[in-house]
Amino acid sequence: MPKIKIADKAGFCFGVRRAIDLAEKTVAKEQKVYTLGPIIHNPQEVQRIKNKGIEILKDPKRIKSGSVILRTHGIPLNIHKQLEENININIIDATCPFVKRAQDIVKRLSTDKKSKDKIIIVVGEKVHPEVVALVSYGNGNCVVIENVKEAQDFKGNSDLSIVSQTTQAPKNFDNIVKTLKERYKVKIFNTICKATFDRQKAAEKLAKNVNLMIVIGGKNSGNTTRLAQICSDKTKTYHIETVDDIKERWFKNVNSIGLTAGASTPDWIIKDVERKVKEFDAKCYISNKI
Numbered sequence: 001m002p003k004i005k006i007a008d009k010a011g012f013c014f015g016v017r018r019a020i021d022l023a024e025k026t027v028a029k030e031q032k033v034y035t036l037g038p039i040i041h042n043p044q045e046v047q048r049i050k051n052k053g054i055e056i057l058k059d060p061k062r063i064k065s066g067s068v069i070l071r072t073h074g075i076p077l078n079i080h081k082q083l084e085e086n087i088n089i090n091i092i093d094a095t096c097p098f099v100k101r102a103q104d105i106v107k108r109l110s111t112d113k114k115s116k117d118k119i120i121i122v123v124g125e126k127v128h129p130e131v132v133a134l135v136s137y138g139n140g141n142c143v144v145i146e147n148v149k150e151a152q153d154f155k156g157n158s159d160l161s162i163v164s165q166t167t168q169a170p171k172n173f174d175n176i177v178k179t180l181k182e183r184y185k186v187k188i189f190n191t192i193c194k195a196t197f198d199r200q201k202a203a204e205k206l207a208k209n210v211n212l213m214i215v216i217g218g219k220n221s222g223n224t225t226r227l228a229q230i231c232s233d234k235t236k237t238y239h240i241e242t243v244d245d246i247k248e249r250w251f252k253n254v255n256s257i258g259l260t261a262g263a264s265t266p267d268w269i270i271k272d273v274e275r276k277v278k279e280f281d282a283k284c285y286i287s288n289k290i
């Protein structure tokens, strides 16, 4: 009789919950509501919001009037300004406060007298929307570094300030800082969000104690993919988006099953998965404790 355990921290983080709440409140009282790109990295939740009447657009020029909800991980500064210039557009800023903090630090570093000529290293994924937006606040002073190899190859002619994409793995950030410190004077701004770290720790702890882990979340979600990687280092792991991805054969000869979910996975999907897994063994014992 397998036991199903859910990680201590799983599913919506503070920033995502806040963004979804803002979106729901806005669409409940207004007619034309848009987001620029998906508001969060979960296709099913984005579809649910879309069904309520929110239109997702890629091109800001297509929005002539109405309310625009800015996604959790921010938008580039020039696009923000472009939207602000149109008095017929009402901006609902759902950028997570932790992301905002990182943007404010980059903006301050690139404008302050003391630091404006120094290079700002952004530890993160170059193509990730959060990083693209973050770099836009840096007045051309940012260099994005993804890994230790890039830190070793980096050549710059000033002291460095270092910030991070909020969802970076602390270990990668620390290793990059360590590498750069060998050759440069650095000032560190650790802008990694605790929500990501907490989910990773809880998932790892659970994965060590079960035969099978199911990680729930968008395949386009960086933090969910990272959770799946961490779990697969400890036990057999499947990354799924919805109940439809679950296969009964996974549960043969399995004594304990762990569930976790990325920061953009809504509770209703987690509950669906839990229900489906229970169907495979009606006598499953559900515990929320590790």
Ligand code: SF4
Residues within 6 Å of the ligand: 013, 014, 015, 016, 072, 073, 096, 097, 098, 099, 166, 167, 193, 194, 195, 196, 263
């Ligand atoms: S993961 Fe952290 S930074 Fe990103 S939205 Fe959630 S709380 Fe904000």
